[in-house]
Amino acid sequence: MxxxxxxxxxxxxxxxxxxxxxxxxxxxxxxxxxxxxxxxxREACREVAQALGFNTQVAESAEQACRLLDNSRPDAVLLDLxxxxxxxxxxxxxxxxxxxxxxxVTGYGTVKSAVQAxxxxxxxYVTKPFSMEELRLLLERVAGHLRLKTxxxxxxxxxxxxxxxxxxxxxxxxxEKLYRIIGKAAQSVHPVLIxxxxxxxxxxxxxxxxxxxxxxxxxxxxxDCGSLVPTLIESELFGHVRGAFTGATNxxxxxxxxxxxxxxxxxxxxxxxxxxxxxxxxxxxxxxxRPVGSVKRVPIDVRILAATNRDLERSVADGTFRRDLYFRLxxxxxxxxxxxxxxxxxxxxxxxxxxxxGRDAGIEKAISDEALKALLNYDWPGNVRELENSLERxxxxxxANEIQVRDLPTQICSAPMEVMAMIPPSHGIVPxxxxxxxxxxxxxxxxxxxxxxxxxxxxxxxxxxxxxxKEYGAPVNL
Numbered sequence: 467m468x469x470x471x472x473x474x475x476x477x478x479x480x481x482x483x484x485x486x487x488x489x490x491x492x493x494x495x496x497x498x499x500x501x502x503x504x505x506x507x508r509e510a511c512r513e514v515a516q517a518l519g520f521n522t523q524v525a526e527s528a529e530q531a532c533r534l535l536d537n538s539r540p541d542a543v544l545l546d547l548x549x550x551x552x553x554x555x556x557x558x559x560x561x562x563x564x565x566x567x568x569x570x571v572t573g574y575g576t577v578k579s580a581v582q583a584x585x586x587x588x589x590x591y592v593t594k595p596f597s598m599e600e601l602r603l604l605l606e607r608v609a610g611h612l613r614l615k616t617x618x619x620x621x622x623x624x625x626x627x628x629x630x631x632x633x634x635x636x637x638x639x640x641x642e643k644l645y646r647i648i649g650k651a652a653q654s655v656h657p658v659l660i661x662x663x664x665x666x667x668x669x670x671x672x673x674x675x676x677x678x679x680x681x682x683x684x685x686x687x688x689x690d691c692g693s694l695v696p697t698l699i700e701s702e703l704f705g706h707v708r709g710a711f712t713g714a715t716n717x718x719x720x721x722x723x724x725x726x727x728x729x730x731x732x733x734x735x736x737x738x739x740x741x742x743x744x745x746x747x748x749x750x751x752x753x754x755x756r757p758v759g760s761v762k763r764v765p766i767d768v769r770i771l772a773a774t775n776r777d778l779e780r781s782v783a784d785g786t787f788r789r790d791l792y793f794r795l796x797x798x799x800x801x802x803x804x805x806x807x808x809x810x811x812x813x814x815x816x817x818x819x820x821x822x823x824g825r826d827a828g829i830e831k832a833i834s835d836e837a838l839k840a841l842l843n844y845d846w847p848g849n850v851r852e853l854e855n856s857l858e859r860x861x862x863x864x865x866a867n868e869i870q871v872r873d874l875p876t877q878i879c880s881a882p883m884e885v886m887a888m889i890p891p892s893h894g895i896v897p898x899x900x901x902x903x904x905x906x907x908x909x910x911x912x913x914x915x916x917x918x919x920x921x922x923x924x925x926x927x928x929x930x931x932x933x934x935x936k937e938y939g940a941p942v943n944l
Contacts, residue, residue: 496612498605499540500524501531501555502571511544514601518609528555535562537761539707539717542567542589542608547579553586560587562708564716567608571596634670635818638808644671644800651798652679657750659735659795660773662802665851668773671802672731681769684728687721692734700742701758703730704749710759722755722766729769735795736776736787747791770795805846805853812841813919815850819857820869831861833869840871844878903938906931 498520502508508524515522523538525531531543543559547570556568567589572580580591589611592604634641651658652675660668669688676686691699701710705720722730732738738746749755750770754763772795781787805812816833824831833841837860846852860873871879909920921931 496542496609497521497523497538497540499531499534499538499543501526501528501543502546503527504546507546510598511601514598515544515605518602518605520605520609528558531555532558532562535559537707539563539757539760539762540566541612542569542605544569544571545588546571547583548573553579553583556583556586556588567612569604569608634667634674635815636808636811637814638803638811640803640808641811644802647798647800648674648678651675651800654798655680655769656797657770657772657795658798658800659778660771660800660802661778662773662775663804663849664775665849666802666804667850668775668802669731669733671800672729672733672771672773675771676729676731676769681727681729685725686729686731687725688731688733689721690733692737696739696742699738700745703742704745704755704757705764706758707760710757714759717757720755720757720764722749722768723764725768727767729771732770732772734774735772736774736778736781740786740788743788743791747788747794750794805849809842810916810919812853813838813916815853816841816857819854820861823858823861827861830867831869832867833857834871837869837871837874840874840878902934906934907938907940 496519498515500508500511500515500522501524502511503526505526508526512522512524520542523534523540525534531545534540540563543563543566545555545559545568547553547556556570559566559568568583568587570580570583570588570591571594572583572591573594580588580593583591589608590604592600634645648671658672658675660671662668662671672688673686676682689699689702694702701714701718701720703720703722705718705723706714708714708717732746749766753767754765756763776787778787778792778796782789782792805815816838820831820833841853841856848855856875856878857869859875860869864870864873906920906924909924910917917931918928921928924931926934
């Protein structure tokens with residue numbers, strides 16, 4: 467660019483208006499690469515962009531810009547067509563960073579090349595001479611477009627993560643205690659470690675913490691550490707640059723960066739390889755990540771929820787889990803009780819599951835008393851997930867609206883019935899009336915005072931149950 471052109475650019479508005487500092491919400495996380503062979507123009511554009519909150523880099527040629535692209539990830543590029551190799555530079559930049567917005571700068575007499583650049587993927591163009599106010603308005607529009615793209619991406623991730631989301635079901639004392647801890651954890655920003663057997667609903671608890679807490683409007687990103695090979699886990703969490711490994715033809719942002727301001731749920735954290743545990747610990751402590759193959763660090767602001775069915779203390783003792791990471795994650799701990807420890811919740815869970823299945827199928831589904839007794843008698847090694855799968859299987863096998871014992875999986879039907887287990891032991895002959903009383907009171911105690919459920923299990927009506935309680939002198943509101 468000639469000195470006259472440079473003067474034309476700078477004389478009309480030599481610096482951005484002071485009333486516009488950091489106007490763009492979130493622009494502090496946007497990277498702008500300025501490519502121009504004129505040092506004065508580069509610095510003037512840098513001054514405007516930095517005043518708006520952009521992180522800026524400059525290059526005086528296409529070759530230098532390409533070298534920067536290998537290690538940096540610009541969200542937008544301000545490219546002088548004439549001084550930087552023209553359209554070839556645009557093509558090279560789009561190959562390296564397809565999602566970057568390129569604003570081409572062209573002379574007044576070469577608008578035709580700017581039109582061609584738009585056809586080749588440029589976002590917009592500006593002609594010389596231009597004022598700094600024109601540049602500021604253009605960069606504000608670029609930032610708004612980039613912010614909208616990011617918000618749409620976060621929204622898609624959030625919607626994806628919310629599929630199947632529902633309230634946790636259960637009224638057992640163990641669950642009431644869990645709800646209180648979830649309520650406290652939801653209002654905190656500290657890491658949470660969720661412990662429980664497979665199938666107890668660890669991800670559902672994590673979603674409850676997120677969607678009822680202070681991060682509810684931010685993304686919730688789940689990562690299954692047990693289902694991915696180590697190289698893919700690292701790429702998923704931290705991202706990678708183009709060419710970082712075989713098959714990395716395009717750069718990728720890590721989930722820890724995508725979830726900015728939100729929550730990352732690391733399921734089966736005990737399966738994470740030890741070397742990645744060290745990188746995760748560093749990311750949590752330093753609040754920044756380094757994508758695979760990059761030398762640049764990216765700041766992050768996320769909350770970590772982790773879950774496992776392993777005994778992490780034993781894993782720490784065995785050397786398969788880092789002690790420092792364990793203490794870092796174990797700020798708050800939630801233990802989900804297995805289903806066999808809260809049997810009184812089985813009828814509630816069964817009703818909830820059947821309601822969902824019936825709603826999806828357009829047919830109301832119910833369960834017989836005998837089938838419900840079989841569910842209550844089974845130990846459920848697979849917990850709530852096994853209960854859900856068993857009921858889905860039963861609904862698939864029967865066309866009737868009510869599930870019978872014969873529709874349940876064999877292991878549930880063949881479990882030995884322990885009907886008398888609810889009756890307290892006694893010595894000698896007990897009158898029938900006393901045995902009846904013991905049976906009713908024991909049933910109520912077993913189901914935590916739920917009279918409707920007790921009546922169903924005993925095979926009597928609720929009115930009969932109330933009458934019997936009055937006869938025994940027991941409080942009706944038991």
